Amino acid sequence: MPGSDHQPRLPAILTVDDDPAVSRAVARDLRRHYGERYRIIRAESGADAIDALKELKLRGDTVAVLVADYRMPQMSGIEFLEKAMDVFPLARRVLLTAYADTTAAIDAINVVDLDHYLLKPWDPPEEKLYPVIDGLLEEWRAVGDRGMPYxxxxxxxxxxxxxxxxxxxxxxxxxxxxxxxxxxxxxxxxxxxxxxxxxxxxxxxxxxxxxxxxxxxxxxxxxGLSTSPQLEMYDLAVIGGGPAGLAAAVYGASEGLKTVLIEKATTGGQAGRSSKIENYLGFENGVGGAALTTTARRQAERFGAEVITTQEAGRLKAGGIGAAHTIHLNGDATIGARAVILATGVDYRQLEIAGCWNDPGSPDENFIGRGVYYGASVSDNAECAGEDVFIVGGANSAGQAAMYMSQTAKSVTMLIRGQSIEAGMSQYLVDRIVQTPNITVKTCTEVVDTTAEDGHLAGLTLLNKRTGETESVRCDRMCCFIGAVPRTQWLEEAGIARDDHGFILSGPDLRDKVGWTLDRPPHHLETSVPGVFVAGDVRSESAKRVAAAVGEGSMAVMLVHRYLAET
Known part of the structure; x- marks a missing residue:
């Protein structure tokens, strides 16, 4: 895991006593018998002990036993154990008392659910201390108190x-x-x-x-991800970190090109949001989108590619024939590259209804991230546990999201504008959806309005296009997969030709288009600017499949070599 060097840490036994000599003696006896299996932590005041417990909690450590002296100034042992219960409620609690305080110790059994009290002194510990702690540790291990170690x-x-x-x-x-x-x-x-x-x-x-x-x-x-380029000039700059961009970075770096990949958010693109890709060659049981693309990023880095995240390409200035192209990043940063591969992918089209789209001029409240999502969550399907979820769209990505969320959601309803789910989805996925009892498919249906509750999505108004009737439904979460909008607005200044929908034209599609200046025809994935190539979903008439994007990314590198050899 990137950035994770977690090693299992020993559970702790914490002892607190305001008398330094007694504190050291207790810790010594505990460390002698339990030091190999437990961390022995000592404190000399209740306040210091509470601070230590909070720090352990934040680090994801666990505490097995708390040993506190009854008579301490500012905070008694009982008061400490009462506060400690809020931090580690399952830790076993021991109170150290003198003979005169036995009655108070017995009362503490009811106040803090005390597990045991020990009379001081306890010599020899082999008879009076260790058997008690052994029994408490055995009870603790049986129940467990494993805090979140992440x-x-x-x-x-x-x-x-x-x-x-x-x-x-x-x-x-x-x-x-x-x-x-x-x-x-x-x-x-x-x-x-x-x-x-x-x-x-x-x-x-x-x-x-x-x-x-x-x-x-x-x-x-x-x-531990890189956020700024190390060089000013590269052989190849790949813009976009989806499957096409990652494949280009892998093949570019592995074939000796000084390669940099620029990604504005996280690598993976839309594929990285997919809970499972089941029809990708070589993975019999399917593969999670995030797992596949994270592995691809590490592969690119292993070959020497720089992968830069949280940087966005905002402007491309095309160089002349044989000259470097200039890419303007966040702020005033720029890099140069002899060749460029555009793999910026697409965004999901937004529903242009109240609460569902980013329109600065709209008076409506925006629910994006508060019940309305474009794409699906990959963090944890427990997020939708017990919810009524609606999926808008009928392609494979929508089907995978429905299957993923149905594992924990109360209900999943797919809303499809067409007359059948089979029209846009692979048959293997259709079969699984039909067989899943808590998934319902509504065809010829679209969302026409939303309702809110405390600033978040609470319901939808649905229109049946076949009958013209509307219905209001409860909705906790709506995930939309309704077509693609290419990320190409930033390329206007560079003069890169695009089709009527904003997708980038390349190769044979550039016939009869203004802008190509060379005697030779453009290479298959070359744009209207020589030395600038395109791969993946952002290319006009692309297949919109992970395998196709990977193939185009690797093919684009081959064409980059051909271009560089010509200049």
Whole structure:
């Protein structure tokens, strides 16, 4: 896993006593007998012990036994154990008492659910200390108290940035656990971190570091991803990190070209959002989109390609024949490249109804990230547990999302504008959807309106185009897969020819198009600007399949070699 060097850590036994001599003696006896299997942590005040417990919680460690002295100033042993229960409720609790305090210790059994009290002194420990602790550890192991040993994301169900952060980490195959701030676990973690829910999401790393409302660049740094190019000039610049771009980076770098891949968010493109790709050659049982594309990114890096994330290409200035092209990135950064492959992919088309599209001029509230999603979540299908989910679209990506979410959702309803699901979906997927009891398919149906509740999506108005009737339905989550919009607006200045829908023209499709200046015809995947190639979904009339995108990415590199040999 990128950025994850987690090694299983020993559970802790924590002891607290305000008398330094007694504190050292307790820790010594415990370490002598349990030091190889447990971490022995000691504190000399209740406040210091609580701080230590909070830090352990943030790091994802566990505490097996708490041993506290009864008589401590500022915070008694009973008060400490009561507070400690909020942090590690399943840790076994032991109170150290003098003979005169036996009655108080017995009362503590009811106050803090005390597991045992020990009279001081306990010499010899082999008879009076270790048998008690052994029994408590055996009970603790039987129940378990395994805290989350990974990075934690504390967010809110209807906080759009929380969803984006989870997607960023999941699509990079980074291990984490997600919890909502309004749940007891989330509130507990925020309190331990000294934070509140005014700025979400909060990311708490495995090492206990706190990232409050982190940017993509901060997340990339957490994962150990590169965010800035190392060179000013490259042989090949690949723009876009979907399957086509990743394939181009792998073949370019492996064949000796100084290659850089620029991706504005996370590598993987739409394929990276797919819960499972089942018809990709060589994977009998299918492969998760994030797993496939993350492996491809590592493969490209192994061959020496630079993979730069959280950087967006905003402008392309074409060079002359044999001259380098200039790519303007975020801010004022620029890089040069002798050849360029455009693999920017497509975005899902947005529903132009209230709450479902980014229209700065619209007075309607936007529910994107708060019940309305374009594409599907890859972070955890538990996100939709118990929900009524609606999938808009009838292609393979929509079908895979429906199957994935049906594992935990209360119901999944697919809304298809056409007359049958078979028209746009592979038959193997159609068969599975029909056989899944909590998936319903509504054909000739489209969404015409939304309803809100507390600032998030709560319901839909559906139109049956066959009958003209409308119905209102409860909806917790709507995921849309309704066509593609190419990411090509930034190429206008470069003069790259596009079709009427904005997809990039190349090779034979450039016949009779203005702009080609060379005597030779353009290479098959070459755009109207010599030395600039296109691959994947952004190409006009492309197949819109993962395998086709990978093939075009690798083929584009072969044509790049041919172009470079000519200049």
């Amino acid at each position: 990075t934690k994301v504390i967010g809110h169900r209807y906080n759009d940035r929380s969803w984006e952060v989870r997607q960023f980490l999941a699509r990079n195959q980074y291990s984490f656990r997600s919890v909502n701030a309004d749940e007891p676990k989330g509130a507990q973690l925020l309190e331990a971190a000294g934070l509140d829910d005014s700025r979400l999401p909060v990311v708490i790393t495995e090492k206990g570091e706190r990232l409050v409302a982190p940017t993509d660049a901060e997340l990339a740094a957490l994962l």
